[in-house]
Amino acid sequence: MSIQDRVIQCRERKGWSQRELANRVSINYSVLNRIELATRPIKDQELNNLANVLDVSADYLLGRSDTPNLSEEQKFEVFKNNPELERWYYELPRSDEEDLEQLREMWEIIKRRKK
Template sequence: MMNIGKRIVSLRESRGWTQRELASRVNLNVSVMNRIEANERPVKDNELLQLANVLDVSTDYLLGRSSSSTLTQEEKDEAEFQAFANNPTLQKWYKELPKSKEEDLEKLRKMWEILKDHGEL
């Protein structure tokens, strides 16, 4: 059974990317990426979402909970949204939204759809 580091390496290599290229695509330091791939450092939740989005797989696949690396369109849309919602540059703005979590998420989802539809993402 492959661990998360091996799955990331396998996916990265299948795309012909260097470790540095993948690290850049997910906004991580290359030394952090190296430690993640070597299973010397756990992957943080936001990093897991970014990796799954960039590698076009589900988080379940990276975590070894699914043997299929193929995403459905619904899973792709959700992964894109989660990566958008967890973008560190949005965190300050997101924290200032009204306190209702459901209301916050719905507003953010509507904004994401507008940006996506207009090719801003």
């Protein structure tokens, strides 16, 4: 199965349109359409974003694995090794309680918006 087929399959499994997935991944709808049609190659960051949003591994989308989901340990490794998230990994445990509480409140707002 091609990467395009896997993206389509995962998107449809979630019940999302191309436009909805494109919005969730923060790419233009036409870009996702061309990726799914295999008329445009997928960039590395787009692959990572799609995998994260679709809750599968990049290896699964690339066809290097038949197991769509990562184990908790693998998910942690991906998180820990993501340069954009590295700051959170190291700084969060050193934050004071008031900052952590504000962060928890913001996270709850974000989760409610996505439902």
